[in-house]
Amino acid sequence: MTEPLLHTSGLVKRYGGVIATHQVALAVERGHLHALIGPNGAGKSTLIGLLSGELAANAGHIHFNGHDVTGLHVHRRARLGLARSFQITSIFKSFSVLANVVLAVQAHAGHSFRFWRPAVRDPALLGPALAALERVGLADRRHDAAAALSHGERRQLELAMALAGDPAMLLLDEPMAGMGPEDGRAMVDLLQSLKGERTILLVEHDMDAVFQLADRISVLVYGAIIASGTPDHIRADAEVRRAYLGEEA
Amino acid sequence: MIAQLFIEQGLNGLQLGITLFLMAAGLTLVFGIMDVIHLSHGSFYMLGAYLTATLGARFDSYLLGLALAIPLVALIGMVVEWIAIRRLYERDHLDQVLATFGLIMFFNEAVRMIWGAQPIFLSPPASLAGTVELLPGIFYPQFRLAILGTGLAVAALLGLMIRRTRLGMRLRAGASDRAMAGALGVNIDGLFTIVFGLGTGLAALAGGMAGTVLSVQVGMGESILILTFVVVVIGGIGSIKGALVGAILVGLVDTLARTMLPVALRSTLPASQADSVAASLSSTSVYVLMILVLAWRPKGLYGART
């Protein structure tokens, strides 16, 4: 049994007196699409923040790809192969679509203390960038300004940027947020095609998508994981039903 | 002997601190609530000094001059807010720096045109010209004590106002969430104009008092302004308490460095060299203080901590 690509133990995050993350032990197997669900305010964003490195944990450990990344800065974890997309679109609005993705490729192409050659025309960067854009279906928009994209297209760009660095694992924070039904379906298809190729930790509210895509689901309520298992297992779990449907105890 | 120097200079430091507090309170309100970097704050300090001098001379009463100058400058401030500052609220800090930089130029030159380039004199009221014996053998000018007292009284009033009155409540609401406060019916535009007027009034008071101790000249606003910014940054943007603590710290550090350093250096260097090295080193002391504070608390002592 190989080690999970990402696993945490005893992860705790406190804000003053409030415990936002409570002894979380999460394990994401290589090649799986692992979904993280939970009611609003459950602490999903905090957990993503802890995993990506933007937040420092008060206690506990995070292991990724064989390394203990608990104390590492955001950019170090990204370099180790942990790519993240943001819930609220976070792209480079003053750049073209292509430049956005080129930057993402560039981050993993050694150092950037190169002062002469134009980056956007550099074949070493261009190849992977175009491939990522093709993958998400934005290749024909590559010369447009990122600011000119529609909301759904921006979510696609977010994903392209996460893919561009050839990451070992994708942390996707509500990739379908704010998308209409058509765009949402396209995103689900895209995620389906990425399954197996990459390990994915998916935070999502869209239950249909989650149950269709996920190999494993973990349910987060008030900062603690109350259940973790296959979709069928979760569907049948009494605690989960109580948390979501609010049945009397 | 050394104790006397220490107490005297300590009080001078407190007095500078109080002046800085009056300036910093206005600035931190404007910055904290309206999110505007307001470089021309020093210009109102300057106007306060000039108008107090002119009106005081006209009516042959310093207090009357001061009492008239403050509302007059506050009024000018509100007009400036209405014409220019208002349009800067949603802009980024660079635009604000630029605009207020232009205002400084304008005010400096306007003052030079009206009053001339030579410094003018502002004498404190004759009734307070004496000294007070604080401790046996230690004398301190009455007027400086009055400045100290006035400043502390204003600080207390401000604190009271912010905490206990409806205006204060609206101010705090506006500071924490402008959009929400506006949606709840707080007249944000009017509120901001008042805040700005309050800030400039405080600056005018500071200028009117400080002008008796320092010289009243064009450009006096800029030197106090930089120190004021240092105070606001040290204290934490938006915090009146921070402004008070920061102001006292800066006032004391600056004054004591200026007095103690020459004494300390004279023991190791020849007198004239010691004096000039001390002069430049002591000028840097508050900046070193600021850098140290920011290294420890990046948002200032009482600044918002996310």
Next chain:
Amino acid sequence: MAHAPDFRRRLALVLLLILALAVPPVLSALGQGFYVGFAARVLIMALAALSLDLVMGLGGMVSFGHAAFLGLGAYVVGIGSWHVFDGSPLPFGLAGSENALIVWPLAMLVSGLAALGIGAISLRTTGVHFIMITLAFAQMLFFLAGGLKTYGGDDGITLYSRSELAGLKLSDPTTFYYLCLGLLVTVLALLLRLSSSRFGMVLKGVRDNERRMRALGFPTYRYKLAAFVLSGMICGLAGALLANASEFASPALMSWQRSGELLVMVVLGGMGSLVGPVLGAVALMVLEESLAELTQHWQVILGPLLVLLALSARRGLWGWIKGRDGAP
């Protein structure tokens, strides 16, 4: 895809270069040869503004203390010259020098080191705190320079002659002008190239969205610091040239009003465009000079003009000249 605006941009650049080359002969033909010295100073300030745009326009770091590097560069030249005249040695047994090939690179080195120190500390802050801390450092240097009694204190150093540069007669205004123009054009060309390089992309990315840059895997601090040091060096060179132009170096060069002026030049010309700040410097200095001829109280006019500038749309002169459009 962006051909028409690109062509317009290049045409504008070529025209500007031709104009710049024509300045000395045109001025002498008009009997205003006296202004060639002024023109050289304009070019030098343009170089300083260019250095500020590197950190501010490209990197998003608003430095309110760049005049410090200007002053440092000037003082290196001034001190070198002072020791030549005085004959006394500098610390470490070095001798004074007026050789441009020694003091000008030295000016860049000193400014670069200062930028390294200042940047290392300041870049741990952002936003208004960064603005204040850069201002504070510049103020510190301002006061320290004023305390240098040997080197004139508040009054500064008067250079006894301009630097010697390999046989060129720098005291001749026209020669000096073309030298400054050559340096400005070279630095501008190099920076334009840098802007689209990997390093430039990182800077622009940081300006746009630093959080995302870190999430992508960039250690942003070191790139910002590198840009800051490079900027300091270029500004130091401008300082060295300025000392030559006015044959003078004083603490006033490091005043915060100077730093403010540089900020105005960058914004006036068009932040981030590199060419814009050059234009901004020209515009501001010409404006100041012509207003000063009109009235002694020119600041009362310039002040409100600046206010209007700040309140207007911020594309700047360069944006206006080359027309709309222009994604990097």
